[in-house]
Amino acid sequence: MPFYIQSLREMAEKARAAYRANLKGSDASIWPNNVYVSAKVIGGMTFEVIGFLSYISRQKFAHTAPDLDSLLLHGAEFGLPIKSAQPAGPGKVVATTAAAIAIEAGAQFARSDGVIYLATAGGSLTGAGELSFDVIAAADGKAGNAEAGTPLAVVSGVTWTGDTAPTFAVGADGITLGLDQEDIEDYRARILFRKRNPPHGGSPADYVIWASAVSGVTRVYVEPRYAGPGSVRVWPIMDGLYADGIPQAADIARVRLAIEAVMPAGVRLAVQAAAARVVNITVSGLTPDTTAVREAVLAELRDAFLRRSRVAGIADVHPGMPFLATPATFSRSWLWQAIANATGEDRHVLAAPAADISLVTGEIATLGTVTFASSI
Known part of the structure; x- marks a missing residue:
């Protein structure tokens, strides 16, 4: 009672x-x-x-712990610390100059919203040209991530000659890897997963736990025995860090190093980035066809791909292990349902894709271009 x-x-x-x-x-x-x-x-x-x-x-219980302080005690029992915030970078900034320029290590550059970046190494040019150098955000958090071409202003540590000031912009790869501290509910989910899946000498759940401890990793799919006994393949997903959640080469290396430090000896490990299977969508007959409804449709579609997309593999389906990379199909009905769930939507026709999307091993469905057939 x-x-x-x-x-x-x-x-x-x-x-x-x-x-x-x-x-x-x-x-x-x-x-x-x-x-x-x-x-x-x-x-x-x-x-x-x-x-x-x-x-x-x-x-007393991880699933009801009311605040971070009490949840940290549960995590400490299993050696699962919360994933801390980290600064964006390193990333490239390109200086374009009409005369000689010198950049000191530690030089500061500011984005228009006040975010500061620090040069991790100096550099110089004796004349006109472009100079590329590495920077890192001065503060932790996602706010330091920047898209390619973002202009920066000099704060300190740069000298140049001539009357024309050099310009600075983020390089073609952008500045990424900035992360906020792990959300409390995401941390709770990791602790509960660990409690429900005790270490088992390299079981598929063990690889999920090990990979999930790496900053930025939000989902993990595992394919045991992908190349025979003693082999395992891991696909980490980084939702929120990248638009499609697919990690870059440096991220894959970090995950691999983390797993290699704790996995059983003799395992043939493969850590790979999933291949994006881009799904372009065409919606016709949207009623009412307004900007607000279109934005609601886009939000629902993004959420559907986040909840429903998964990496395909050859593992056998097991109801207790949804993290296995099993044969997968992205159903067209999920898209229809997502659009119908949009706030304000009265009716629509899903013109494309015309059929379910079958995925091959290593693929994950990602949202592509959404086209509305009628104009507002």
Whole structure:
């Protein structure tokens, strides 16, 4: 039988009733009355104590831990620290100059919104040209990520000759890898996964746990025995860090090193980036065809790909292990449903794709171009 925590008012009324029952001739319901005040104080103190006991009881379990401090204690029991924030970079910045230029190590550059980047190494040119150098964000977090071509302004550490100031812009690969501290619910999910999947000498779940501990990794798909006994292939996904969630070569190397440090000896390990199977979508007859409804459709489609897309592989389907890379098809019905779920949508026709998308090993369905056939 669940324990019902009474409200503050109910506890005060209960204290007043106790006075009437045990202190004959008193009436704690009449004001002004010192017994009335005493009952209210007792009710308030009892409410605070019961509330604190409820808070403590929720701390006992990872799935009900009410705050990060209590959840960190659960993670510490399993050696699972929260993934900390990290700065964006290193990334390339290109200086374009009409005269000699010198950049010091530690030179500072500012984005228009005030985000600061630091040069990790100096460089110079004796004349006109372009100079590429590495930078890293001065502060941790996703805010430091920048797209290619983003202009930067000099704060300090740069000298040049001539009357024309050089220009600075983020290089073609952008500045990435900036991460915020792991979300508390994502951290809770990792702890619960570890509790439900105890270490088992290199089971598929073990590889999920090991890879998920790497900063930026949000999902992991595992294909055991992909090349025979003793082999395992891992596909990490980094939702939020990249538009399609597919990690870059440097990310793959980080995940591989993390797994190699803890995996059983003799395992033939492959850590790979999934191949994007881009799904272009055409929606016709959207009613009402407004900007707001279109944006709602796009949001629902992004969410559908995040929830439904998975890396395909050759592993056997197991209902208790949804992280296995099994044969996969991205259903056209999921797209139709996502569009129908959009706020304000009354009707639509999904013109493309015309059929389900069958994936080959190593592929993951990603959202491509969304075209609305009629104009607003």
